Structures are given as structure tokens and as C-alpha cells.
Amino acid sequence: EAGVTQFPSHSVIEKGQTVTLRCDPISGHDNLYWYRRVMGKEIKFLLHFVKESKQDESGMPNNRFLAERTGGTYSTLKVQPAELEDSGVYFCASSQRQGNTEAFFGQGTRLTVV
């Protein structure tokens, strides 16, 4: 069974540009989460989808970040326009259903904004 897959693995963009990160969760997993780790700091929650609906987006830093999960399958996280402080590793995780406590993580996308 395929795990959580994230694309790209690395991205280097200039300040002001747009970047879109993609996450393919494990098939059948209704819950999808985005997290971010800025260098030297802890992994922080960004948002949570249940199927195609945003359950909790309290961790989204500002309106330059837009997450979508059309059809309840894969998800995208767009940063527009990117700023230097957006650099970090973005993790996606999925879990099977509400109340299931184990989330499976992808390898992460390392975003560098220069």
C-alpha cells in the first residue's frame, strides 16, 4: 500500500513568487493534515481536512496560504506570494477516520524562499 506522497520534495523560489505543494494521502483516508517546520522550531499544525471540508484551519499563518482538497482526495497548499519566512519543511499527514489517533506522514516538501 502506498504511503502519503508529497510533491515536490524540494522547491527553491524567489520572494514574491507562487508555489504549490501537493499531497496524496493514503487511499481511503478521510482526514488530511498539513504541518510546517520552520528551521530550529517545532512542527506546527496548519490545517485539517475531513474529506473535502476544512475542519480546522486555525494554524494557517495568513491569507497568503490557500489549501484545497477537491473531491476529497489529494490536497494542494499554495503560497502566494511567498515570503522569506515561509521557508521550512511542509509535512502532510493522513488518517483513516475521526477518532483514529494514528496519522501517517509524508516525507515533506522542503521549501526555500530566497
Added chain:
Amino acid sequence: AQSVTQLGSHVSVSEGALVLLRCNYSSSVPPYLFWYVQYPNQGLQLLLKYTTGATLVKGINGFEAEFKKSETSFHLTKPSAHMSDAAEYFCAVRGSGYALNFGKGTSLLVTP
């Protein structure tokens, strides 16, 4: 709010020695606690979790952790370190909803 604190950003042990990674939590409700490991160039992998029941939890690769409510701790241990245990370890507590609140991580170095 639920949070965790990991003591020591870097821990070094000799191969064969005891591994002890410390994690203290703060939670206003009975906590769900987790340890994840990240090997180089890989994603986070669940080592073990505590939800309810037995306070000594066994995980993969010989790791275990004990939930101690009186000490608000959930330390990770392994009796004998192996070179392949070198990685970054994260303690986490489930926050409001189903999101995880992570500690800053502890990098484990295993020396020959």
C-alpha cells in the same frame, strides 16, 4: 491547551548504552501522547502512542515509553542503542480537534 516540552535538543549515547529521551506534557484533559521518529530524508514514523489503559507502552524497534501522570512525563527509552537509531525524535500530544502539538525534537547521535 495541550503542549509538550522535550528536554535536550541533542543527545549522544554510545552503541549498546541506554537511550533516554525526555518529554513532559501539559494538558487540561487526559492526554493522547505520541513519539515519532524521523530518519534522514524520510517522513515522520510513529514509534508508539499512549491513549488509555496500560501506562507502559511498547513500540517498534525496541522502544518503549511510560506515561506518568504524577510527573506529567512520557519519556522514551530503549535498553541498548543501535547505530541505526540515530535520528530525530519528536514527542507530541493531541491538541483540540485531532491535530498534534509537537515538541522541538531531539536529535539522537549514536557513537561506536
